Amino acid sequence: MSNQENKPTAVDYDAVPDAKGRFGDYGGRFVSETLIHALDELDAMYRKLKQDPEFQAEFDHDLAHYVGRPSPLYFAERLTAHVGGAKIYLKREDLNHTGAHKVNNTIGQALLAKHSGKQRVIAETGAGQHGVATATVAARLGLKCQVYMGAEDVRRQALNVYRMKLLGAEVIAVESGSRTLKDAMNEAMRDWATNVDDTFYIIGTVAGPAPYPELVRDFQCVIGREARAQSLAQIGRLPDALVACVGGGSNAIGLFHPFLKDADVAIYGVEAGGDGVETGRHAAPLNDGIPGILHGNRTYLMEDENGQIIETHSVSAGLDYPGVGPEHSFLKDVGRAQYVAINDDEALAAFRTLTRVEGIMPALESSHAVAYAMKLARTMDKDKCIVVNLSGRGDKDILTVADIDGITVGTTNR
Amino acid sequence: MNRINECLRTLQAEGKKALVTYIVNGDPEPSATLATMHALVAQGANILELGVPFSDPMADGPVIQLGHERALAHNTSLRGTLAVVSEFRKTNQQTPVVLMGYVNPMVRMGFEVLADQAAAAGVDGFLTVDLPPEESEPFNEILKARELENIFLLAPTTTDARIGSITALAGGFLYYVSLKGVTGAGHLDIDAVTAKIADIRRHSTLPLCVGFGIKDAQSAKAVASVADGVVVGSLLVSKMGELAGQPAEQIAEQTASLIAPLRAALDSL
Numbered sequence: 111m112s113n114q115e116n117k118p119t120a121v122d123y124d125a126v127p128d129a130k131g132r133f134g135d136y137g138g139r140f141v142s143e144t145l146i147h148a149l150d151e152l153d154a155m156y157r158k159l160k161q162d163p164e165f166q167a168e169f170d171h172d173l174a175h176y177v178g179r180p181s182p183l184y185f186a187e188r189l190t191a192h193v194g195g196a197k198i199y200l201k202r203e204d205l206n207h208t209g210a211h212k213v214n215n216t217i218g219q220a221l222l223a224k225h226s227g228k229q230r231v232i233a234e235t236g237a238g239q240h241g242v243a244t245a246t247v248a249a250r251l252g253l254k255c256q257v258y259m260g261a262e263d264v265r266r267q268a269l270n271v272y273r274m275k276l277l278g279a280e281v282i283a284v285e286s287g288s289r290t291l292k293d294a295m296n297e298a299m300r301d302w303a304t305n306v307d308d309t310f311y312i313i314g315t316v317a318g319p320a321p322y323p324e325l326v327r328d329f330q331c332v333i334g335r336e337a338r339a340q341s342l343a344q345i346g347r348l349p350d351a352l353v354a355c356v357g358g359g360s361n362a363i364g365l366f367h368p369f370l371k372d373a374d375v376a377i378y379g380v381e382a383g384g385d386g387v388e389t390g391r392h393a394a395p396l397n398d399g400i401p402g403i404l405h406g407n408r409t410y411l412m413e414d415e416n417g418q419i420i421e422t423h424s425v426s427a428g429l430d431y432p433g434v435g436p437e438h439s440f441l442k443d444v445g446r447a448q449y450v451a452i453n454d455d456e457a458l459a460a461f462r463t464l465t466r467v468e469g470i471m472p473a474l475e476s477s478h479a480v481a482y483a484m485k486l487a488r489t490m491d492k493d494k495c496i497v498v499n500l501s502g503r504g505d506k507d508i509l510t511v512a513d514i515d516g517i518t519v520g521t522t523n524r
Numbered sequence: 525m526n527r528i529n530e531c532l533r534t535l536q537a538e539g540k541k542a543l544v545t546y547i548v549n550g551d552p553e554p555s556a557t558l559a560t561m562h563a564l565v566a567q568g569a570n571i572l573e574l575g576v577p578f579s580d581p582m583a584d585g586p587v588i589q590l591g592h593e594r595a596l597a598h599n600t601s602l603r604g605t606l607a608v609v610s611e612f613r614k615t616n617q618q619t620p621v622v623l624m625g626y627v628n629p630m631v632r633m634g635f636e637v638l639a640d641q642a643a644a645a646g647v648d649g650f651l652t653v654d655l656p657p658e659e660s661e662p663f664n665e666i667l668k669a670r671e672l673e674n675i676f677l678l679a680p681t682t683t684d685a686r687i688g689s690i691t692a693l694a695g696g697f698l699y700y701v702s703l704k705g706v707t708g709a710g711h712l713d714i715d716a717v718t719a720k721i722a723d724i725r726r727h728s729t730l731p732l733c734v735g736f737g738i739k740d741a742q743s744a745k746a747v748a749s750v751a752d753g754v755v756v757g758s759l760l761v762s763k764m765g766e767l768a769g770q771p772a773e774q775i776a777e778q779t780a781s782l783i784a785p786l787r788a789a790l791d792s793l
Contacts (some may be wrong), residue, residue, distance in 0.1 A: 130658065138637030140654045141628060142583040143690075144704060148680035222786065286589055287579060295583045304682065304705030402628045403654065404580060416601040418579040 131320020238270025315358025542753025
């Protein structure tokens, strides 16, 4: 036992978050007094239900029969041959009902909302995937649903806006600030503070005040648990590396968390490099930001020298966020995960490659992960394996890609 | 003694109610702020809250959000706000000034540097919206060491147990948020406010001011009848937005004139 004392202090990944919702120096609960009671109530309810086998069974049942889990772990043989290097496996979250990983979390939080007895749910959304996933579960449970979305994103993601409306949700375009995801989150927080008695706030990522980063992580961990078991079954061992895109970081933490104690599995989070990290026009706080406090938690942020949050840039609306989930900040600082960046151009190239080589059209968010996995695979031996979280499908991005190509799809809606 | 405590003690001794005003530094333009602070004092404001603009004012309604946006368009910063207080102190050494804002610009400057410079500038206290008691260390201790007050919010949803732990930390005065929601919202339920204030009084003898939802003389009077003072913000910030583009003196006079009827209403109690 004595030689253990000479080793660097092992990180206890089960010990975070602590009782104050802290992941090391990150996380916490930096909100106005008005919201504290609601967070306390949510926390107490979640602690109870987390231990409740009936609740867990209900969650698992919905994941199996409504979402369609488990999602496959698919060996991308042609992509692997195309790249020439390590074997690339795709965790197919794009095959979930609603087309992305987001629904894992909204199923879980909708169950919490049901237990709370609140009849109205609200959400913030960037690319619209979380908004769609929330509108979907609200329709299924007969709950009133309002989704806040930055006006700029409403424009970029018109198809998802219409999907939400078809599902019976009201989409509220947020005109304040940079008119993107962060502003939608501000507005959702304001709504919650005002209507806290009858409203459940379904946060879409592993950010926000405690207990949200923890409970969203717990709901998304189904991704990593499945991927771990599927790797053992299909590859016969654990993969050598995991790759996932990181905006707020919920798909990434969902994949990473069940592997944190597997020290031989390298972990890569891919941020949105926009025009390039060196240009300052990006959405990569873990690559080029500093710790600060936004949206109720302490984490790495993109801000100016006065502590004002600055505008982010990414071709992908879902990654266009100046902060990141606090657990990612923690994993960066303790060195368990590496955070890299992929530029818009590289992501678009990966979008096209995966579409043409595998017949799988990834979301622009997930294309960042695919692009980095391709780079990484080239540097690894052919007997190594990489698992990439294909967090969503790219149907919603077709018009964005067509715009970039200078192509008008169809004529008009009429 | 800190100016806030001295001010509130004097008012209490005279049987008067405190009128606390909120404007955003740099709104609608930097030159308007100092003139408006002096004009508010001339019209009977007892304590000045100076809003420090932030890009993401999560707890504010649309009126004050726009005030922050107008101020940021002129690159107003926390350092610049301290400079305005220094300037104000050249001609006013009595009126307490509280900086109200969000924690991120304060983190960026560094709590110790901020507290040192705030004390030197003549700031009397801080009200940091997104720094609840659980997260208030080490800032609380840093302020205490410089005799600056840390002012905390209490809300309709604050439980009795929390009232106890918050009042144990609080300095200056207690700021009761009279309604659920953001600044400038909704209508006051005066019976509910009265009942909650009675709960709070059981825990603390600190003076208690009520804000969020004070729109006119009538609501100010109703609230002040059960509290030690009222805070008015959105009313003033809305006016300052309308006056954007006018000369600073005009902005100051017309904005400050709005509090005259509130002052009169409080003095009639």
